[in-house]
Amino acid sequence: MPQHETGGTPGTPAQEVRDFLWRRGEQIAQRWADEPLFRTVFTVSREEAVEAGKAVVEALARVADAQRVEDPDAAGFTGVREQLARMGATRSRAGLSATQVSAELAALLPPVENLLVSDLEQEEPERLRECSTALSVLMGTLRLVAMQTALSEIQALTDRQRLQLLEVATPVIKLWDGIVAVPLIGTLDSARSQVVMETLLDAVVEQHARFAILDITGVPTVDSLVAQHLMKTVAAARLMGAECVVSGIRPAIAQTIVHLGLDLGTVKTRATLADALGHCLHELGANIVHAAPDGAGRR
Numbered sequence: 001m002p003q004h005e006t007g008g009t010p011g012t013p014a015q016e017v018r019d020f021l022w023r024r025g026e027q028i029a030q031r032w033a034d035e036p037l038f039r040t041v042f043t044v045s046r047e048e049a050v051e052a053g054k055a056v057v058e059a060l061a062r063v064a065d066a067q068r069v070e071d072p073d074a075a076g077f078t079g080v081r082e083q084l085a086r087m088g089a090t091r092s093r094a095g096l097s098a099t100q101v102s103a104e105l106a107a108l109l110p111p112v113e114n115l116l117v118s119d120l121e122q123e124e125p126e127r128l129r130e131c132s133t134a135l136s137v138l139m140g141t142l143r144l145v146a147m148q149t150a151l152s153e154i155q156a157l158t159d160r161q162r163l164q165l166l167e168v169a170t171p172v173i174k175l176w177d178g179i180v181a182v183p184l185i186g187t188l189d190s191a192r193s194q195v196v197m198e199t200l201l202d203a204v205v206e207q208h209a210r211f212a213i214l215d216i217t218g219v220p221t222v223d224s225l226v227a228q229h230l231m232k233t234v235a236a237a238r239l240m241g242a243e244c245v246v247s248g249i250r251p252a253i254a255q256t257i258v259h260l261g262l263d264l265g266t267v268k269t270r271a272t273l274a275d276a277l278g279h280c281l282h283e284l285g286a287n288i289v290h291a292a293p294d295g296a297g298r299r
Helices: 013-032 036-041 046-065 075-093 098-106 109-119 125-168 190-207 224-239 251-260 273-283
Strands: 173-176 179-185 211-218 243-247 268-270
Touching: 013 046, 013 109, 013 125, 036 046, 036 075, 036 098, 046 075, 046 125, 075 098, 075 125, 098 125, 109 125, 173 273, 179 190, 179 273, 190 211, 190 224, 211 224, 211 273, 224 243, 224 251, 243 273, 268 273
Parallel strands: 179 211, 211 243, 243 268
Antiparallel strands: 173 179
């Protein structure tokens, strides 16, 4: 850790804290390595936790040197934001709430404060109070930075998991050579509609599909927004060379579409998935044979 000269005329409380952090950085890191936040995140070795602690102490010293102890956007925090985000996110994934993670961050202050008081015991009480206040503010800002970065990391993870769930909840099924289907269940919002479109188009390309069936039997309601999403998906499938058929339009949904004045005239629709499959097979020139009760017969 770099060393700074500490002699001469006393500086501001923030500069005093800066000098203290440079002097005592190794000891602070050693004490932090035993705190729950560092101990439970850096489990490979204690030395790893100590090195991580040193990096945080250096960041704090740079922030204090810039006289920006209250600024979470201070440049000194740049180098440790990723580390702080990983630490906070790791504890959150371990089941801790944001309040508990914040409490673990707050627990980093007492070991540093005790060292500061020991270092400055010869100072005037007022000077010691000012330096302690500056250190508390600086550690509070570190706590804020850590929580902000951790929450951003958790939000990004949540978004990725949500997208993965949408993809899993939107399977593309190969019904026949050249025919794929997407059974939709639940609300069709903008995010899910985008996933449906991308998944369906990928399947059209991979399966060399000539027909794509969108089955909305499991969609509870159809409004103008849902209809717009369906129209966009149909248009995109056509651009890829596949004819799109919408099935599962129940009587209640048909009435809703009529009442809303929605124009689905350019979209092929069928009442059930079976009807849609039959239409696609017919268009492919396949003969559909229905078994008679006695096991014979062709229709």
